[in-house]
């Protein structure tokens with residue numbers, strides 16, 4: 107055994123091991139994209155580290171340890187080098203992690219997933235997907251300004267997909283069913299939360315906190331919940347029966363509602379502090395004098411909060427929605443309520459809140475050239491946009507959803523390239539140049555190969571070598587591509603090792619269909 111240090115930690119390691127092996131054995135994480143045990147390394151260079159203060163960084167997967175070696179794996183310059191390596195890989199990569207419509211939806215709904223489920227008549231799963239981000243879809247399906255549709259890739263190809271009406275269809279279909287969708291609830295946490303304000307932000311926060319197992323009471327100055335949805339939007343746009351039905355789905359999760367309760371009158375922050383573990387202010391726009399009377403600090407537009415936690419200047423008092431940032435869109439209030447629910451849950455359970463930025467990281471194809479667009483459109487319905495004045499019928503909804511060309515990446519949550527790019531703050535457009543062309547996908551049974559998403563890591567080449575037809579490197583320099591060997595198809599190349607190749611591919615280039 108020999109002695110080394112990694113990030114100042116003394117370690118005794120096998121002299122034959124690489125720096126990467128030694129780090130992994132010690133539980134130190136170093137990212138890798140091309141390394142495969144028992145195979146020759148290639149050159150993604152995301153695994154670089156600094157050794158003995160040398161000005162040159164080395165790939166940890168290909169560098170053997172030596173006695174007395176001092177290794178830095180987590181310093182700012184190592185991070186910068188990894189970021190550059192990732193940006194170079196992304197500069198020759200064609201894909202959208204997230205669909206253009208999802209990127210502009212304030213609630214960040216998985217629109218392409220919802221549309222695929224409607225297109226395949228799986229309405230029960232479609233409503234579950236919608237409610238992961240929007241607890242009031244029948245309401246928003248009637249009043250949302252369709253921001254997502256303005257960014258739809260089909261906008262100039264028969265018209266944007268009618269996303270908002272389809273969301274409304276799937277929500278109405280669910281509410282009309284004998285047992286509308288109810289999400290599974292986590293076991294009770296024993297934590298009590300007060301929410302002041304039963305408008306869209308407060309109701310949204312309540313929904314996600316109830317699912318997380320908390321006991322939630324919502325107070326409102328009016329005698330019924332709904333806030334601006336009930337008292338500021340006319341009933342022609344938003345029938346009260348729809349609002350009531352959708353709120354009752356939240357109430358069924360165990361929500362307690364207390365009407366005619368106004369902060370400052372019957373309710374005081376001191377009393378709420380005694381009775382609840384956390385208090386959420388979802389009051390709508392706040393008058394500065396009122397905020398000061400409650401002892402809360404103000405920012406220039408609303409209540410001052412710590413953006414990382416949602417907490418106001420008062421401990422255990424949180425704020426969301428128009429109380430923090432005045433705006434008029436209900437979908438933004440719903441999105442903010444959801445974010446705050448995650449932050450309050452993290453606060454009460456002493457866990458880390460989900461990293462919103464990482465979840466929203468996306469490389470983007472932006473504009474497709476005519477040839478690429480024609481290939482994409484060939485996979486979807488060529489019917490023009492249909493937008494009924496009120497509701498879709500079932501058949502109309504299915505037909506309209508089939509117009510979606512499914513822009514997002516099917517493996518966005520299981521892609522090492524995306525995960526590392528988000529972790530190291532890589533800018534996918536840092537190295538601008540001519541983008542790689544979208545090439546048609548190849549299929550081998552239930553395995554798909556999308557060449558545009560391949561970063562030439564070489565893992566599939568190594569795994570299929572010596573097994574007859576194989577994946578190989580074609581061309582040289584900038585034109586180098588991974589493809590099946592001459593005269594073989596992708597199906598031939600991965601025939602005997604499909605599961606291993608899918609598991610090894612660090613992007614969505616080779617994946618299950």
Ligand code: SF4
Nearest residue numbers: 201203515518521614
């Ligand atoms: S392969 Fe990864 S990085 Fe590329 S589009 Fe898909 S999720 Fe994004």
Ligand code: SF4
Nearest residue numbers: 207258259510511513
């Ligand atoms: S085609 Fe589908 S996935 Fe693409 S932007 Fe439009 S709705 Fe979204």
Ligand code: SF4
Nearest residue numbers: 560561563564566611
């Ligand atoms: S297709 Fe092969 S070479 Fe390309 S990223 Fe996947 S495993 Fe690596």
Ligand code: FES
Nearest residue numbers: 141150151153167
């Ligand atoms: S060079 Fe080490 S993992 Fe790619």
